[in-house]
Amino acid sequence: MAGDAAKKTFAQNQRWLNKYLLILLGINAAYLVFRVYFLWSSFSGWHIAGLAYTWTVYVVCMGLFFASAKPKYDEKQTDKLVYGGTALDESGGVLEYTWDMLYVTMFLQLATGFVSDWWWLVHLIPPNVAFYFLWIKVIYPWISRPDPDPVNPMMQQGVKGQKVKYGKAT
Template identity: 30%
Template sequence: MANASAKRIASQNEIAIRNLQLGMIICNALYFVIRLLHPSRSFPPSLSQFTIYVLTFLPSLFLAQHLRTTGRPRRDPVTGTLISSGEDLDARGVTEWCWDVIYVTWACQVGSALLGEWFWFGYLSIPAFACWKLYTKVIGPMFLGRGGPQNTETTDAVEEDKAAPSEGLSKRQQKMQKRERKGEQRVKHR
């Protein structure tokens, strides 16, 4: 059963890596082809335009290489059997953010070639998103506490649970409710 899951992840990763490579080639080629064919765009791009392009291309190249190396499945060279499926490239968290940065870079490259240099301001969505995540995951809970304004729905549910009678519950279930109210780590939510 686990082998089937590893094979599925490996095939999805191979497709994602192939699409990543194709996307890198197409978007970067489009940037220069549109500039060459579009009458109001300068070709070759000015030094400032090319500097912005390179400064945004390098992080996307680094992230694409990271996704390729971590997601590439390893196979036995002799038999071709799957040794490792690689990291799941559809995973949430950092892998998802790598894809987001690459997609924003591609959109800014093609958009700036089509619509103008002001389109590079879309790249500011990356640090804005990072600041928002930092605020909601670290700064907000640190200074506003666990039951700050962002968790009013959760605190209302906990207060309702406290007010609800514990009739019909076993002693074990009552203990688990008390532990959950205290916020103990060993209580598992299902």
């Protein structure tokens, strides 16, 4: 029974990955045809840099998806599927943020290709959200943690559990 669930997860992940690869190819083809062919006079080095940036985001996002959807097979029987990979459609955490980044980048590429170059400003939102979460979950709790109680070094010299007795100096 566990093998059936792994097979279903594996098949579902393969469908998702193939679907989004085709969507990304379609978006890039539409962008290149419209932006380069029809708007060649306004196509500049900045557009090439933006296109390289979006392709980098796509490669990183899809690389994360492929890595998390990677199946595991039995060591003795290489054709027996043990684990179908993380379900891409039901996962949270980092994969959820990766989906968000992929959707924002796809929207950004279509908006900058067909509407206006000012849509590049939309891609400032995800890093700011990431910094916000980093601040509230990691940095601020770390820097606002109170210092531990200072321990008197003279009190540590005695035997464990006993207080050190001090006498008057003559």
